Each structure stands twice: as C-alpha cells, then as structure tokens.
Amino acid sequence: MVQDGLGLPKNSAATLAVLLGPTVIIPVIFLILEKDKFIRFHAVQAALTFLSLAVLGKVLGFVPIVRNFGG
Template sequence: MTNNNQHSEKKQAEHVEQTIFKEEESSLMLEKQPTISGLDENLAALLCYIFSIVTGVVFLVIEKENKFIRFHALQAIFLFIFVFGLGIILGYIPLIGWLISLLISPIIFFLSVFLMYQAYQGKMFKLPIIGDMAEKHSTPK
C-alpha cells in the first residue's frame, strides 16, 4: 500500500512540475515583443555583442520599439567605449600598462561571450554602471 501511495505522489508531483513549466513557458512567450528586423529578439540581442559598436548601433537604429534589444545594443556600445578608452589609457603606460592590457583582453573576451549567452537566454544581465546607463536609455521614445 505504501508503494502505491509513493508512486501516485510521484506522478502527481511530475504533473505539477509539467504544468508549472508550461505556464512559465507560455508567459515568457507572451512577453516577447515583435522585432522590426524579423529576427527573434534573443538572437538580435546576441548579435548586438558580435561586432560591438557596429551591430550595437545598427540594432539601436533599426529597433525603435523593442526595449530588450535596445538595452543589449546600448550595453554593447557602452562596453566598447569603456574597453576602447581603457585600452588607450593602458597603452600610454609603458610595460605595466601593456601587461595589464594583455591580462584584461581574455577577460573582456569571456565577458562578451557571457553577455551573448545571457542575451540569447532572454535575460537582461546588467553590468555595473554600464548596465544601468543602458537600461536608462533603452526606453523606446
């Protein structure tokens, strides 16, 4: 008798999990906004980070209504500006600046890959300071 109860409780728990998952899946699909580019919004957000400032500006100009894509486009642009400025500053510091620049380069690469992954997952992962600026300016006009 105990085995039967455990089996039925397990089946009921699986059914509840499936129901919850379906509800979450449908609510995520409802939140997606249409894109002018014709791409899925998570793919467009990922592409914002590929060529940084170029694709960021392209998607910022094209997508005037989609806050998710605009956020990632702006964050990619601001990240590029920060990294570019940091590279210039470190370039003027002999030896130590160059070594720091060499150490930071792989970190920036992995950060970009991480941001692409987060964008593709449909998450608005905010970097400190840069993410706040991107969120503030991503509101459609």
C-alpha cells in the same frame, strides 16, 4: 516567435548585438533601427562596454610612453 524590426527573433537580435559588440557599429545600428526595449538595452550595453574597453586600452597603452619621459 516574436520578431523585431529587422525580422530576427528578439533573443537572436540581442545576442547578435552583444556578440558583435567589439565592432561597436553593429550595436549602434541595432540601437537606431530597433524599437524593442529588450534589444535596445542589449545594444546600448554592448556598445558602451566595448567602447569603454577600447578607451581604457588606449589610455593604458600610453602608460609606458609617459613613464619613459619621466626618467
């Protein structure tokens, strides 16, 4: 079985990067420590997906506040 820089099989490392994506820090750690393109791709994908969802959640959270100021 092919292993990555962290000693995990490639598929397991990519799965961990995606499953732990909501923490955002785990995919970033995989991105920094890994050289394999497959694992780095999934780490970037997970980090960007969950980071954009967090930003969208914050923006949509302000909608009721702004609407209350409008009258």
